[in-house]
Amino acid sequence: MNNAKILAERREFIGEGARGKSIACEKNSASGAVSQRACVYCGARVVLNPVTDAFHIVHGPIGCASYTWDIRGSLTSGSELFRNSFSTDLQEKDIVFGGAAKLAAAIEEVAETYRPKLIFVYATCIAGVIGDDVGAVCRAAEEKFGLRCIAVQSSGFSGTKSFGYRLACDALMELILPHKRPAGTRGLGVNILGDYNLAGEMWIIENYMRRIGVPVVATITGDAAYETLIKAPTARLNLVQCAGSMSYLAKRMEEELGIPFMKISFFGVEDTSASLLRVAQAAGGGEIVRRAERFTAEQEKKTNAVTAPYKKHLAGKKAAIFVGGGFKAISLIRQFNAMGMETVLVGTQTGQPEDYEIISGLVGPDAVILDDANPSELEAFMQEKGAQILVGGVKERPLAFKLGVAFCDHNHERKHALAGYEGVINFTREVHLSMNSPVWGYVSG
Numbered sequence: 089m090n091n092a093k094i095l096a097e098r099r100e101f102i103g104e105g106a107r108g109k110s111i112a113c114e115k116n117s118a119s120g121a122v123s124q125r126a127c128v129y130c131g132a133r134v135v136l137n138p139v140t141d142a143f144h145i146v147h148g149p150i151g152c153a154s155y156t157w158d159i160r161g162s163l164t165s166g167s168e169l170f171r172n173s174f175s176t177d178l179q180e181k182d183i184v185f186g187g188a189a190k191l192a193a194a195i196e197e198v199a200e201t202y203r204p205k206l207i208f209v210y211a212t213c214i215a216g217v218i219g220d221d222v223g224a225v226c227r228a229a230e231e232k233f234g235l236r237c238i239a240v241q242s243s244g245f246s247g248t249k250s251f252g253y254r255l256a257c258d259a260l261m262e263l264i265l266p267h268k269r270p271a272g273t274r275g276l277g278v279n280i281l282g283d284y285n286l287a288g289e290m291w292i293i294e295n296y297m298r299r300i301g302v303p304v305v306a307t308i309t310g311d312a313a314y315e316t317l318i319k320a321p322t323a324r325l326n327l328v329q330c331a332g333s334m335s336y337l338a339k340r341m342e343e344e345l346g347i348p349f350m351k352i353s354f355f356g357v358e359d360t361s362a363s364l365l366r367v368a369q370a371a372g373g374g375e376i377v378r379r380a381e382r383f384t385a386e387q388e389k390k391t392n393a394v395t396a397p398y399k400k401h402l403a404g405k406k407a408a409i410f411v412g413g414g415f416k417a418i419s420l421i422r423q424f425n426a427m428g429m430e431t432v433l434v435g436t437q438t439g440q441p442e443d444y445e446i447i448s449g450l451v452g453p454d455a456v457i458l459d460d461a462n463p464s465e466l467e468a469f470m471q472e473k474g475a476q477i478l479v480g481g482v483k484e485r486p487l488a489f490k491l492g493v494a495f496c497d498h499n500h501e502r503k504h505a506l507a508g509y510e511g512v513i514n515f516t517r518e519v520h521l522s523m524n525s526p527v528w529g530y531v532s533g
């Protein structure tokens with residue numbers, strides 16, 4: 089691995105092969121490194137935004153609201169309200185004299201016009217700098233209008249994107265906790281945490297649960313609604329898909345509501361089948377396990393029959409991965425391994441030490457592993473390792489195309505499902521079409 093182009097402050101965040109398991113992570117980005125991470129506010133907004141019937145009011149300049157407007161490709165089976173973006177549009181005068189009155193007026197307008205049950209109010213950098221008491225405005229609105237109005241103190245500069253996830257989890261706890269049930273009154277259902285119903289992925293998972301006979305109580309937050317969220321304390325188990333964003337909520341729900349949790353992943357055949365079998369065991373065993381065994385065997389056979397012809401064209405090729413959380417990176421490496429491809433570069437925005445330990449055991453000895461990368465590092469290592477496809481999000485797409493390599497969007501803007509067995513077929517087909525496109529013969533990388 090050539091370290092020549094790497095800032096000295098970044099070296100501890102990068103490792104190769106087995107050394108990748110002990111890289112630094114969960115730290116603030118190095119100043120001047122142009123991190124690929126989003127801000128605290130964005131982290132909070134992406135977790136809460138899929139709550140379909142909530143009003144999301146952004147207390148800040150209009151740019152913060154437009155930056156995250158309809159940020160996820162989350163689908164809804166009910167209200168479309170969440171697809172709007174409301175802002176107090178703070179101006180210079182508000183910054184000098186304070187914006188709290190403007191926020192109170194915005195909440196009043198929403199409360200009186202739409203009579204909502206739930207409003208999330210996000211404090212942005214400017215609200216944090218001028219010191220508006222967003223919490224006090226929200227509490228006063230709850231009393232005045234008899235609704236839930238929850239402040240999310242998410243000034244963009246106040247930490248990392250992971251801190252935003254944590255603030256979103258705190259906001260969800262504030263909503264759920266008053267609906268705590270006495271021990272012994274829980275049903276047989278599960279909550280699904282950390283799936284955001286991108287392109288209908290939550291519906292795919294809910295369908296699997298129905299097929300094996302496990303009821304779903306609340307989905308957090310893909311296709312969530314106020315009335316289903318407040319029933320979450322009646323579940324007996326939490327299933328955590330995106331551990332990076334939802335482990336904190338799962339731990340709080342375990343400690344404060346007595347609901348245990350289990351980490352699962354519905355990306356890739358191996359992880360999907362293993363997750364369904366583990367859920368079936370935890371949900372009571374017996375007939376549920378037998379159904380899960382039958383269902384997974386049947387789905388694996390069908391999926392492998394569809395993906396086999398593509399694999400011939402993918403075997404031996406090299407992939408780079410840069411995604412938000414560790415759980416997705418791990419599932420992607422397994423999917424590439426199953427296709428006969430080699431992962432030569434893998435990084436995440438918010439990975440945790442245990443994620444990097446697993447990742448280092450799944451890749452080869454020369455693979456680069458990095459936390460909180462910047463474009464210059466991604467470029468240098470992709471070229472050095474000969475990556476032929478980059479899997480990432482909207483910020484990584486131009487980099488791949490400028491380097492003349494294929495790209496696969498695995499971020500929250502995408503419009504195609506990549507979860508479950510259906511997702512494996514979509515992913516394999518997309519990787520094949522992108523990598524084996526004749527266009528790469530006409531560009532020089």
Ligand code: SF4
Binds near residue numbers: 152212213244
């Ligand atoms: S909260 Fe701050 S960092 Fe985030 S979008 Fe707004 S101004 Fe930018």
